[in-house]
Amino acid sequence: MVLKNNNKRGYNLIGQIFTPEYIAKFMVKNISNFITTYNKSYQDLKVLEPSVGEGIFLKSLIQNNFLDITAYEMDKNLKNTLLKNYPQVRFVFENFLGSDLNEKFDIIIGNPPYLGQNYNADVFQNYTKKFPICKKYFVGNMDLFYYFIHLGILKLKPGGILSFITTNYWLTKSKKTGIKLLKPHILEECFLLQYIDLSNMTLFKGAEGQHNCIFILRKKTDLEKQRSVNKPIQVIQITKNGISSNNNEMFNTLIFKEVLLGNDNRSIRNYRSAITNNDLKPDRSWNLLYPEEIKEIIDDIEKSCIVNGKISYLKDRFIVRNGIIFIKDNIFILNEGKNLKIEKQDVYIKINNIFVKILNIEKERLKKIYKSKSIKPYSYKEGDHTGYGIYFNKNEFNGANIEERNRFFEEKYPNLIQYLKQYKTELQNILVNAKENPNDYFFPRRGTFIRRNENDSNETLIDLEPFYEKGRKIFFKYISNENIFGYSNSSYFATSDTYFLWPRFNQKSIDYTFMIAYLNSNLVRFLFNAKNIRIKRSKTKLEYDLPIPFIENFTSEKDCKKISLIKKLTKQLVQSSGNRKEIQVRIDKLIFDLFKVKEKEINLLFNFFYNC
Numbered sequence: 001m002v003l004k005n006n007n008k009r010g011y012n013l014i015g016q017i018f019t020p021e022y023i024a025k026f027m028v029k030n031i032s033n034f035i036t037t038y039n040k041s042y043q044d045l046k047v048l049e050p051s052v053g054e055g056i057f058l059k060s061l062i063q064n065n066f067l068d069i070t071a072y073e074m075d076k077n078l079k080n081t082l083l084k085n086y087p088q089v090r091f092v093f094e095n096f097l098g099s100d101l102n103e104k105f106d107i108i109i110g111n112p113p114y115l116g117q118n119y120n121a122d123v124f125q126n127y128t129k130k131f132p133i134c135k136k137y138f139v140g141n142m143d144l145f146y147y148f149i150h151l152g153i154l155k156l157k158p159g160g161i162l163s164f165i166t167t168n169y170w171l172t173k174s175k176k177t178g179i180k181l182l183k184p185h186i187l188e189e190c191f192l193l194q195y196i197d198l199s200n201m202t203l204f205k206g207a208e209g210q211h212n213c214i215f216i217l218r219k220k221t222d223l224e225k226q227r228s229v230n231k232p233i234q235v236i237q238i239t240k241n242g243i244s245s246n247n248n249e250m251f252n253t254l255i256f257k258e259v260l261l262g263n264d265n266r267s268i269r270n271y272r273s274a275i276t277n278n279d280l281k282p283d284r285s286w287n288l289l290y291p292e293e294i295k296e297i298i299d300d301i302e303k304s305c306i307v308n309g310k311i312s313y314l315k316d317r318f319i320v321r322n323g324i325i326f327i328k329d330n331i332f333i334l335n336e337g338k339n340l341k342i343e344k345q346d347v348y349i350k351i352n353n354i355f356v357k358i359l360n361i362e363k364e365r366l367k368k369i370y371k372s373k374s375i376k377p378y379s380y381k382e383g384d385h386t387g388y389g390i391y392f393n394k395n396e397f398n399g400a401n402i403e404e405r406n407r408f409f410e411e412k413y414p415n416l417i418q419y420l421k422q423y424k425t426e427l428q429n430i431l432v433n434a435k436e437n438p439n440d441y442f443f444p445r446r447g448t449f450i451r452r453n454e455n456d457s458n459e460t461l462i463d464l465e466p467f468y469e470k471g472r473k474i475f476f477k478y479i480s481n482e483n484i485f486g487y488s489n490s491s492y493f494a495t496s497d498t499y500f501l502w503p504r505f506n507q508k509s510i511d512y513t514f515m516i517a518y519l520n521s522n523l524v525r526f527l528f529n530a531k532n533i534r535i536k537r538s539k540t541k542l543e544y545d546l547p548i549p550f551i552e553n554f555t556s557e558k559d560c561k562k563i564s565l566i567k568k569l570t571k572q573l574v575q576s577s578g579n580r581k582e583i584q585v586r587i588d589k590l591i592f593d594l595f596k597v598k599e600k601e602i603n604l605l606f607n608f609f610y611n612c
């Protein structure tokens, strides 16, 4: 969220949004539950507010008898008011990121500025040049408040406490998305003691759609580090019952008072996360909203997914790859009425504004292409293709010489190549910009080959064309919150907004019918929610978190009967026969039974923790 302050005050972008008083009051009171390591009284604790704004945290700190307070603010327009209102505070009207690392604190509290690096590259560039700390912890895609956490950690005394209110997106980010240095730094130096999920509430006027959280870190002592001490994480979720429709401050104040009392009711869920500090991974999403009751069920499900003593996840069984990445969809995908004409057996394509009939052998190189919107559970919408893609397979030519290869294709497919040659400059420019070979402009950029283990030692390059054409395939949308997995065993070519699941090994053990039943089931829907699995371009969460059952683990006669019934019903769904809803309900029941989990219990827990 870019918070602009383009303004009379002289700063363009400094993430200036002030905290409502009831939140500051709450946060100051809340830290007192965590100040246990000291025998000192509040007056002796050194407190830091690193980005003080108009000083709302100072007011509460002083009211709560904190006396030794330092505050940073770089907006000098706030100076006079701050000095006048808080004469007892030591102010530094400088950039906090340039502050002295030797200055240490017992408590750091505040609402640091949010500013995404993507849209404010110049601000970050400037900071990395000026401040060593910013240079050290810079990562593309980061947010300005990450620096405040990094520097906060460095400025905490061992045992000291940091509490910030921030957006909550960073918690569920994994590597490559800006948290590369932040999460390892937190885990190495601190315990995450409390996480308050405020995503149902709108707290900051002018920042709608922002999901916020409050969290508490405590810096580890050397002994705790040496002994790899573990700590639980307390989770507090404000439910939808806990929000007032018009964001009434009085109502919110009452809710936060209840949180302080440790209440657990319809408005507030207060529980210990099944994830402890030692479970948190430095390069992965942190799924903290994970009650122990839910974990018990998931442990049961995962028992059926054990292969050679280890739970197998999607990444262990499948390679997940995008569909075909054409150099440019608009050029490679031909559309009827625009640049393609089909008349009975004959196909024409537009070259230099004239429709030219193509050869029979060329027709085979035109493939119906689907986008991810065509995917539906167990299948796809057949008539929904987006056009016909020109798909050449480099494997057709044996040899390494690119010029000879291109000549081979030109002679074999003269009209299609002639068509592509119209766009030679444009296509080659795209390849040059992507640092790829410009002479490859007849071919898709990626997606037609994968490396796969044929057995334990041998890795081979697999040509996907026969699989797109005739093989069994499972596929899903590249952006989706739901577990919708399509299936086809006939020709299905898709663009890069579709992910395909290709078996990691040439294993016969993948029973496709059972697999799509499982993937589209209510049980997997439950796993998606409980493990916070979302497919948002990045597929990492799905690959690492979705357990995949091993059919051989179900050995009893009863289980085998259930499996064969599941498969029979699933085949009906693949062939689109029978009442879909009814069949799905039956499959879901059988799958819950097979995994020995009680559907009623799951629904109850689900409504309690996630539908709130």
Ligand SMILES: C[S@@+](CC[C@H](N)C(=O)[O-])C[C@H]1O[C@@H](n2cnc3c(N)ncnc32)[C@H](O)[C@@H]1O
Residues within 6 Å of the ligand: 014, 015, 016, 017, 018, 019, 050, 051, 052, 053, 054, 055, 056, 057, 072, 073, 074, 075, 094, 095, 096, 097, 110, 111, 112, 113, 114
């Ligand atoms: C999100 S506001 C919060 C202000 C205050 N803590 C509150 O909760 O109301 C962040 C404040 O940080 C200040 N700020 C931004 N970058 C800063 C920096 N690098 N050093 C010190 N203050 C900064 C902004 O001027 C703004 O007043």
